[in-house]
Amino acid sequence: MQIHLIAAARPNFMKIAPLYHTLKREDWAEPVIVHTGQHYDLNMSDAFFTDLKLPAPHIHLGVGSGSHAEQTGKVMIAYEKVIYEKQPDMVVVVGDVNSTLACTIAAVKVNYPTNPKNSTNLFIRPVVAHLEAGLRSFDRTMPEEINRIATDALADILWTPSPDGDANLVKEGVDKGKIERVGNIMIDSLEMMRxxxxxxxxxxxxxxxxxxxxxxxxxxxxxxxxxxxxxxxxxxxxxxxxxxxxxxxxxxxxxxxxxxxxxxxxxxxxxxxxxxxxxxxxxxxxxxxxxxxxxxxxxxxxxxxxxxxxxxxxxxxxxxxxxxxxxxxxxxxxxxxxxxxxxxxxxMDRIQRTPPDLWDGQTAHRIVESIEKLKFETEIIPVRVHP
Structure with missing residues (x-):
């Protein structure tokens, strides 16, 4: 099962690292790191791959800087070509940067035949999963808020970090069957590197x-x-x-x-x-x-x-x-x-508090269990669509 992990900026790198390492240990999974190039300064991007023990990106789109529209458009164009070439089973987008929305739009719009030689076959597209779904600032002057809302509306699977994420999605009318609370993946990276x-x-x-x-x-x-x-x-x-x-x-x-x-x-x-x-x-x-x-x-x-x-x-x-x-x-x-x-x-003296529920360094394992369940117990992978 080919799973694309989309990375574009510093927070993305930290979120995909524990998931990549956990997926890599599964014989049924082929995790592929897709670096959009949205952040290109060494200390802001590539150095994080070294720190987090990630390999060089398998696919690098090399988008670079630009306005919100320019970045989003360039990533959509570049990643659509990759999807058609590689035909991944799943695309995992993380966080709320422009690349998150761009790759989501590209992935949910493509379709390719299950058997190119049979014109009557159903067409398919990859499943899109949003890691860190449901977060809302309720401030639409923030570009990130627009990215979050649109990504959650389009994605097939919504992995949330906390109860407020679940509640926000339900209020927006999202099917509860798409929502799964898995915890905070950032804590996995922190514990992995402690x-x-x-x-x-x-x-x-x-x-x-x-x-x-x-x-x-x-x-x-x-x-x-x-x-x-x-x-x-x-x-x-x-x-x-x-x-x-x-x-x-x-x-x-x-x-x-x-x-x-x-x-x-x-x-x-x-x-x-x-x-x-x-x-x-x-x-x-x-x-x-x-x-x-x-x-x-x-x-x-x-x-x-x-x-x-x-x-x-x-x-x-x-x-x-x-x-x-x-x-x-x-x-x-x-x-x-x-x-x-x-x-x-x-x-003030420092106050010791118990971390929020599921902020325990085990989020990547719960995500892999979620993917495995979808793979072996349902027909959701890949999504079937009509041409």
Whole structure:
């Protein structure tokens, strides 16, 4: 059974890794890594394959950067050709990037005969499964929200990470038979790499002590494209750094705007803020493991800090991962609140919480069991369609 695992950006790589390794151990499965090339910076993409012990992508679409429409269109065109050539049984898309939606649309629209020599045969297409389905921020100004909604509407199988994902899909009228809660695949990657991460001790390279520094990441357009917001954020980070040193791996988009708006000098002059290039997974997670506080607008870091019990301030008005707030250590804030909330977090003792249900490092095994059940107990693979 040929299963395409679609990867495009940093979170995707971490999600496909444990699933690839688990599928590879099954004699009935042929996992194929399809790298769309949406992220092409070494530290933002290819280095993650090395860290996560993945082979080089079996298929590389080489799409590169561009507007949302350009990326989506290029991936659809390139991947449609791959589908017709390889005829996979299943396509697994993950997360909410443009490639997720593009590959979903391409896969659900193709059809090829079960037997090319018999014109009366039924036509088939691959089953499409969405890993991390059902997440909603309820903010359609976010491109990721549009990708999530459209992907879930089109996919055949919806693997959710938490109860809110199930509830969101049911409210949208999705057939309950398509929904299966499998847990959080990001935690599988973290546990798979835990020993390597713990041995890295990245913080020591920067002369920092365990639990005595914070980690910062920002990349979302709402935070880094507006000069007033980005300027306010820089001012807050400088103030927070006077209480606790900050390590700030700077995303390419963020760096471009910091330089364009003339904000970079104020950060570089601040000795208590350490600016770095984007870090690979192991080095970055080593910082997270040992930090006192995370300040971010990332989705994945909300989950990882919740699992590790580390306070996290997410500079967003909403989150598609509400379980990180209701059951975890995550707190939402605005750019004008972040300094006060950081002070409050630093004054509080760390609170130990039980991770959300099924955030246990076994999600990949549950997914493989789900695929195996579909393969051997139903006729859903592949999907049969009329020409």
């Amino acid at each position: 020993d390597t991460i713990k041995a890295e001790n990245t913080h020591l390279e920067f002369g920092l002590n365990k639990n005595e520094f914070g980690v910062v990441t920002f990349h979302r357009p709402a935070n880094v494209d507006n000069v007033e917001i980005l300027s306010s954020l820089c001012t807050s980070l400088i103030s927070i750094s006077k209480m606790i040193p900050l390590v700030f791996p700077v995303h390419p988009r963020t760096r471009k705007n910091l330089e364009e708006y003339g904000l970079m000098p104020s950060l570089t002059k601040c000795s208590s803020i350490i600016l770095t290039e984007p870090l690979n997974y192991v080095r970055f997670m080593s910082l997270v493991f040992n930090c006192r506080l995370a300040i971010t607008d990332s989705g994945g870091i909300q989950e990882e800090t919740t699992y590790l019990g580390i306070p996290c301030l997410t500079m967003r008005p909403n989150t598609e991962r509400p379980v990180t707030v209701t059951e975890g250590t995550n707190r939402l804030c605005t750019h004008d609140e972040i300094e006060a909330m950081a002070i409050k977090s630093l004054k």
